[in-house]
Amino acid sequence: MPEKLIYELSKAGRRGYTLPALDVPARPLESFLPKEQLRRRPAPLPEVSENEVIRHFVRLSEMNYSVDTGFYPLGSCTMKYNPKINEDMSSLPGFTGLHPLQPDETVQGALALMYELQQYLGAISGFDAVTLQPAAGAHGEFTGILIARAYHEKQGNPRRVVLVPDSAHGTNPASVTLSGYVAKTVKSNEQGTIDLEDLRRNLNEEVAVFMVTNPNTLGLFEKDIVEVARLVHEVGALMYMDGANLNALMGRVRPADLGFDIMHFNLHKTFSTPHGGGGPGSGPVGVKAFLEPFLPVPRIVKTEEGYRLSWDHPDSIGKIHSFYGNFLVMVRAYTYIRMMGPEGLKQVTEDAVLNANYLRVLASRALPVAYNQLCMHEFVLTGKPLKQYGVRTLDVAKRLLDYGFHAPTVYFPLIVPEALMVEPTETETRETLEAFAETLQKIVKEAQENPELLHEAPHRTPVRRLDEARAARFPDLRYKHPE
Numbered sequence: 149m150p151e152k153l154i155y156e157l158s159k160a161g162r163r164g165y166t167l168p169a170l171d172v173p174a175r176p177l178e179s180f181l182p183k184e185q186l187r188r189r190p191a192p193l194p195e196v197s198e199n200e201v202i203r204h205f206v207r208l209s210e211m212n213y214s215v216d217t218g219f220y221p222l223g224s225c226t227m228k229y230n231p232k233i234n235e236d237m238s239s240l241p242g243f244t245g246l247h248p249l250q251p252d253e254t255v256q257g258a259l260a261l262m263y264e265l266q267q268y269l270g271a272i273s274g275f276d277a278v279t280l281q282p283a284a285g286a287h288g289e290f291t292g293i294l295i296a297r298a299y300h301e302k303q304g305n306p307r308r309v310v311l312v313p314d315s316a317h318g319t320n321p322a323s324v325t326l327s328g329y330v331a332k333t334v335k336s337n338e339q340g341t342i343d344l345e346d347l348r349r350n351l352n353e354e355v356a357v358f359m360v361t362n363p364n365t366l367g368l369f370e371k372d373i374v375e376v377a378r379l380v381h382e383v384g385a386l387m388y389m390d391g392a393n394l395n396a397l398m399g400r401v402r403p404a405d406l407g408f409d410i411m412h413f414n415l416h417k418t419f420s421t422p423h424g425g426g427g428p429g430s431g432p433v434g435v436k437a438f439l440e441p442f443l444p445v446p447r448i449v450k451t452e453e454g455y456r457l458s459w460d461h462p463d464s465i466g467k468i469h470s471f472y473g474n475f476l477v478m479v480r481a482y483t484y485i486r487m488m489g490p491e492g493l494k495q496v497t498e499d500a501v502l503n504a505n506y507l508r509v510l511a512s513r514a515l516p517v518a519y520n521q522l523c524m525h526e527f528v529l530t531g532k533p534l535k536q537y538g539v540r541t542l543d544v545a546k547r548l549l550d551y552g553f554h555a556p557t558v559y560f561p562l563i564v565p566e567a568l569m570v571e572p573t574e575t576e577t578r579e580t581l582e583a584f585a586e587t588l589q590k591i592v593k594e595a596q597e598n599p600e601l602l603h604e605a606p607h608r609t610p611v612r613r614l615d616e617a618r619a620a621r622f623p624d625l626r627y628k629h630p631e
């Protein structure tokens with residue numbers, strides 16, 4: 149690593165802080181804590197000067213790639229510009245100083261913001277009721293399926309199966325399994341959308357839910373969605389929408405109008421809050437009125453006396469998140485929605501789709517587009533033609549880093565061999581899109597002329613190829629101080 153650990157920079161006696169002299173009588177620690185719980189030796193914390201602390205962390209931050217430093221075309225993730233006013237609002241002391249156990253009457257502003265955010269999300273999606281409890285999209289899926297289960301149980305039979313298209317995100321079947329259902333796959337047709345014949349074959353009274361991403365992960369709008377919803381409802385099953393791709397619909401189409409009964413939002417995607425690296429997210433769930441009784445508790449309700457948390461919902465699936473530790477994500481999404489307004493959100497959708505199609509046509513000069521047709525907010529390329537030069541999509545992704553671009557999503561969706569999934573978002577300029585497409589062409593040429601260059605990429609990043617499997621299986625998270 150080109151940057152030492154802060155422990156390795158440590159020199160005994162160095163200090164990065166200055167505190168005023170104690171102006172109250174000092175009391176020994178033993179008077180606060182039982183003696184056997186006190187340390188015998190001081191913890192081996194790093195001892196560094198203020199300059200060293202600042203420089204260490206600034207250097208680390210400069211090694212990171214971010215939306216603030218470059219183009220981040222990560223398909224399925226909507227890595228768009230995060231307006232800095234969101235950060236301003238989410239750092240207001242009235243918000244950052246909240247304690248999760250404060251009584252309702254002392255957090256009226258926060259509850260008002262959450263209540264209104266629920267209303268906005270309802271208006272954008274067409275759903276009658278929204279909960280902000282789930283902490284991420286996948287958590288929203290889990291919540292949505294539990295709501296469906298509670299509904300079916302109330303009808304007398306929880307049913308057994310949840311259908312998921314073969315293009316779905318991996319979290320979909322995972323949420324299904326966690327909820328105690330069996331996930332069954334519905335095939336895609338030659339156009340990359342749901343195969344109606346295969347859906348009909350799989351539909352019966354055992355099916356509880358059909359989980360659909362629309363537009364799907366190929367960036368294609370499910371044109372038959374109204375017919376799909378009719379077939380699914382005919383057997384008494386519910387329609388769930390994975391709303392990760394809402395950035396392609398806002399202001400133009402309301403998922404509830406398409407026949408969906410339940411949906412999750414990814415505030416950290418559609419509504420411009422920073423994400424990545426497993427940071428905080430927010431995955432609210434919207435439902436139609438007949439499912440409202442099953443939403444998690446406590447619900448945020450508006451009464452004559454103000455906002456409060458209400459637990460009195462006997463059919464609720466219960467609590468699915470201890471505290472709103474991700475509240476500041478909601479503040480960012482709220483700020484963004486208020487700033488854009490209905491017309492602004494519609495413009496976002498239109499520009500996201502325009503940018504994706506512009507880039508799709510340019511990028512198709514480098515690599516073939518899988519299911520090449522007018523797309524929504526993203527599209528998928530295939531690196532298959534590079535196999536003849538011994539080059540894989542992974543090599544292309546790594547080489548892009550050398551040119552200062554973040555790589556697109558790779559090897560997803562699974563139904564496209566050697567997939568590169570590109571989502572430019574609405575916030576990029578024409579010049580950026582053109583530069584990215586030209587770079588892709590340059591890399592394809594390199595693959596033909598000098599494949600080794602790609603095998604060894606990246607050449608210019610602080611670290612080279614990491615063993616990703618090892619990193620996930622044997623995470624080394626603890627610094628062991630040499631005695």
Ligand SMILES: *Cc1c(COP(=O)(O)O)cnc(C)c1O
Binds near residue numbers: 390393414
């Ligand atoms: C991101 C994503 C999810 C999961 O959402 P998280 O917020 O990352 O948990 C589910 N489905 C699709 C299509 C996604 O892109």
